[in-house]
Amino acid sequence: MIDNFSLKPMILVIPVLLALVFIELGFAYLKGRKVYNFQDSITSINIGLLSQFVNSTGAVFGAVMYALIEARYGTFEWSTASPFTWIFALLLYDFLYYWVHRTGHMVNIFWAAHITHHSSEEFNLSTAMRQASTGFYFKWVFYLPLAVLGIPVEVYVIVGLVDLLYQFWVHTRLIGRLGFLEWFLVTPSNHRVHHGQNDYCIDRNFGGIFCLWDRLFGTYADEREEEPIVYGIRKPLESWSPVWSNLHYYKTLWLKVKNARSWREGLMFIVAEPDWSPADTENTSTKSPMVDSYQKHRSHAPTSIRLSGIATTLVALTLLILYLGTRDQIPLARQLIFVAIVIGLFAGIGKVWSLEKFQAPQHD
Ligand SMILES: [Zn+2]
Numbered sequence: 001m002i003d004n005f006s007l008k009p010m011i012l013v014i015p016v017l018l019a020l021v022f023i024e025l026g027f028a029y030l031k032g033r034k035v036y037n038f039q040d041s042i043t044s045i046n047i048g049l050l051s052q053f054v055n056s057t058g059a060v061f062g063a064v065m066y067a068l069i070e071a072r073y074g075t076f077e078w079s080t081a082s083p084f085t086w087i088f089a090l091l092l093y094d095f096l097y098y099w100v101h102r103t104g105h106m107v108n109i110f111w112a113a114h115i116t117h118h119s120s121e122e123f124n125l126s127t128a129m130r131q132a133s134t135g136f137y138f139k140w141v142f143y144l145p146l147a148v149l150g151i152p153v154e155v156y157v158i159v160g161l162v163d164l165l166y167q168f169w170v171h172t173r174l175i176g177r178l179g180f181l182e183w184f185l186v187t188p189s190n191h192r193v194h195h196g197q198n199d200y201c202i203d204r205n206f207g208g209i210f211c212l213w214d215r216l217f218g219t220y221a222d223e224r225e226e227e228p229i230v231y232g233i234r235k236p237l238e239s240w241s242p243v244w245s246n247l248h249y250y251k252t253l254w255l256k257v258k259n260a261r262s263w264r265e266g267l268m269f270i271v272a273e274p275d276w277s278p279a280d281t282e283n284t285s286t287k288s289p290m291v292d293s294y295q296k297h298r299s300h301a302p303t304s305i306r307l308s309g310i311a312t313t314l315v316a317l318t319l320l321i322l323y324l325g326t327r328d329q330i331p332l333a334r335q336l337i338f339v340a341i342v343i344g345l346f347a348g349i350g351k352v353w354s355l356e357k358f359q360a361p362q363h364d
């Protein structure tokens with residue numbers, strides 16, 4: 001297995017991201033700020049590792065479809081040696097990302113995937129790693145205008161990686177407002193608003209690298225100093241399971257569809273906005289939370305929990321590096337079996353952490 005190992009960008013990127021998490025943790029400690037919670041951060045990191053297992057396999061499908069459509073319908077020739085190709089592709093990718101992301105919030109079935117990223121009640125660099133494992137099946141469709149324009153698949157994949165990695169650093173509470181950059185870039189302040197569950201934060205700031213799209217399409221909101229942000233989702237996840245965090249809203253949706261009174265109502269639950277409800281029933285969406293009274297999900301973290309969390313992360317990280325480095329040579333069926341085993345590992349740790357003896361609430 002090791003003989004066939006080939007270095008992939010993510011194998012180098014993931015340790016750097018983890019190091020940055022520790023650096024932020026150190027800065028927060030020096031500043032006397034509590035922006036991390038152990039179980040939340042380990043869960044976020046494990047969700048990120050899980051998404052790499054699933055997406056590195058699943059995203060191949062999207063890239064293959066993109067390449068086929070580009071080869072068949074690509075209109076123009078683009079030189080990968082020209083900086084213009086890369087700048088244009090990045091700008092257009094970021095514009096399309098805005099719509100992928102906005103749709104991820106506005107269409108229930110897509111929100112079922114994207115909600116994973118928003119399920120943390122903390123906001124720090126580990127939150128950035130909380131990426132969904134189930135969005136790969138639809139996202140590539142939004143980027144097909146790039147394929148139709150003839151942008152080569154390698155450019156599409158690389159600008160997609162750049163767009164994703166840019167968004168890492170904006171998940172922090174330790175950087176304030178950044179002057180004129182706030183006008184056109186997505187910044188920590190801009191993205192804090194996006195992760196808020198306060199009324200003024202809902203469905204705001206969908207940008208990836210540039211917030212120009214939000215300004216252009218009326219979804220921009222400035223952070224308000226006088227109203228501290230409560231992070232997370234209004235129907236809290238209340239789980240440390242990396243697997244359940246990816247699936248819980250699909251169950252909510254399934255129950256809504258199953259109990260729908262007509263096929264039209266069932267369809268609306270899938271394609272309408274997340275707080276949609278039939279006209280003759282009560283809308284159950286909750287009110288803007290207050291930062292002083294909001295109770296975050298907390299549980300005991302004895303040494304056994306801490307060690308099991310760290311051990312799971314280290315085992316998963318080692319397996320992921322081996323998997324990413326050798327996946328190209330593994331038949332698809334074996335890849336799927338391997339990913340299924342990893343999902344089982346993460347589901348197992350989620351179960352252990354959900355045991356009743358660890359669930360007594362513990363406040364900061
Ligand atoms: Zn979002």
Ligand SMILES: [Zn+2]
Pocket residue numbers: 117128171191195
């Ligand atoms: Zn985010």
